[in-house]
Amino acid sequence: MKPVYVIGTCDTKEAELRYAVAQVIAAGAPALLVDISTTPSTAKTDVTPAMVAKHHPQGADAVLGHADRGKAVTAMAEALGRYLLSRNDIGAVLGLGGGGNTSMVTEAMRALPIGVPKLMVSTMASGNVAPYVGPTDIMMMHAVADVAGLNAITRRVIGNAAHAAAGMAMNGVPATQEAKRAVGLTMFGVTTSCITQVRHLIDSDCECFVFHATGTGGQCLEKLIDSGLITAALDLTTTEVADHLFGGVLACTDDRFGSVIRTRIPWVGSVGACDMVNFGGRESVPPRFDHRNLYVHNAQVTLMRTTAEENAAIGRWIIERVNRMEGPVRFLLPLHGVSAIDAPGKPFHDPAADVALFAAIREAWKAAPNRQLIEIDAHINDPAFAEAAVHHFRDITRGQ
Structure with a gap:
């Protein structure tokens, strides 16, 4: 004992x-x-x-x-x-x-x-x-x-x-001989439709672990990857980076994506909800942001739309780390929007800001045999995007 x-x-x-x-x-x-x-x-x-x-x-x-x-x-x-x-x-x-x-x-x-x-x-x-x-x-x-x-x-x-x-x-809990692959997925309220579709498409042969992208959620995903308990990821909601860079309350740490770099697991990533920085109630938003496009999600959550300049910085920050991943990687760009409130007619619809995000990612991207940058002519919550994410996930996990 x-x-x-x-x-x-x-x-x-x-x-x-x-x-x-x-x-x-x-x-x-x-x-x-x-x-x-x-x-x-x-x-x-x-x-x-x-x-x-x-x-x-x-x-x-x-x-x-x-x-x-x-x-x-x-x-x-x-x-x-x-x-x-x-x-x-x-x-x-x-x-x-x-x-x-x-x-x-x-x-x-x-x-x-x-x-x-x-x-x-x-x-x-x-x-x-x-x-x-x-x-x-x-x-x-x-x-x-x-x-x-x-x-x-x-x-x-x-x-x-x-x-x-x-x-x-x-009374240790015995390990189970689970035949299904343990897969981590990141989700926010505004990408729930995407992740729900993805989960349903892979649920038959994957054990899905969904993590709320609240800062701690991303850290939990990465801790489980480092622990060997999650062996692949569909990390489609990377909004924590926006909070980390621009003072939001649901921030990741500088080690975001570090576990994937260290373990080289199969990884499909995207920029889900990178159109927003999160604060608490409206009164908690710093006065310097009063002129910004703010959306009161509920009494406890206020969202701030990221600008083109901020989106470019987010894209560069993410891709600098993705470029260090040596395992099989696919990074997907949803060209028609990155969140439920970034769609046409919604409060955060800002094509110029999205273009800046995508352009910064293309510019910083370093091609390698294991890494592919893939552009999807769809919104992140469209069925076409979920199907593409799963297709590429299947591609990089086949035989592993």
């Missing part, structure tokens, strides 16, 4: 961590205590700070030699992630702590593949946990009282977490 890795800083939370270890063992699972203290610690643990720190790319001194606590914590988080990735015996990971511990342990947890059980008991867990969880399957449990001594509350909360971690370690 693989052990539960109980992780935290023994210089400040040794009693709580040892209690968690004892509860894991009492529940029937083995446990290892991992100390990630960045100040001197005399605790006798299964894994010492020095053992973790040596996994930092610059060695242990880069972690334990810092007088600056912030730099030490940042370096320890990187070292811990690399340490955990070096292990092949992780049944579950259980972290305990406040802000510093939560930051270190969850950063390392995010490096682990989807499916490895990850549970963080944290004083930060009742607020915005997106920075800690990111695109992964980390479970956050609110500590209620600070992890600063054992009492009636912390014993119960830590004990429950330890039992949960032990249960996950002892």
Whole structure:
């Protein structure tokens, strides 16, 4: 049975961590205590700070030699992630702590593949946990009282977490021998028609995973690609790039498309919903954009039409990364519009802006045997576009 890795800083939370270890063992699972203290610690643990720190790319001194606590914590988080990735015996990971511990342990947890059980008991867990969880399957449990001594509350909360971690370690979910290819698709409300058609066309022999293009959605897709759980993609809605470049609230990161570059999976891409930048309610739109073409989608979402100049920048940003993809790639341009509200008669219909997007992509494109740029004489939500996307998807996945 693989052990539960109980992780935290023994210089400040040794009693709580040892209690968690004892509860894991009492529940029937083995446990290892991992100390990630960045100040001197005399605790006798299964894994010492020095053992973790040596996994930092610059060695242990880069972690334990810092007088600056912030730099030490940042370096320890990187070292811990690399340490955990070096292990092949992780049944579950259980972290305990406040802000510093939560930051270190969850950063390392995010490096682990989807499916490895990850549970963080944290004083930060009742607020915005997106920075800690990111695109992964980390479970956050609110500590209620600070992890600063054992009492009636912390014993119960830590004990429950330890039992949960032990249960996950002892009851792994068996992998299925799924005959269908696992395919990721990206969708936004304004490309729902396209993705629904595509999904129906491939559903018989593909297991479809649809990701809402909300920033986190794209990150989740890429995390699953990196984890090997998704082996091909129809990434037709790349609107997160517009938000990333122009201040929207549903932004991707600089690593968008990075997993495809790294893994070389078959990939069909397009520019779905690249005609818009997303904000919250109308009052949340920065005043500098008051003169722009704004569309109130609902009380919580306001869309801003991208300009020709912005579209050109979006096209260049995407294609710079597509040009680095060495796997089989097809990139499709829907010449009659990229979203439901970019069609003729709709509020974001702007042929000049779309032309600028397509022209920038053509200009930046670097031809290669594995990559083809394909222009489709249709709107992205037209059946002809969905059929073309599936045709090219079949072409690049045939025999794989």
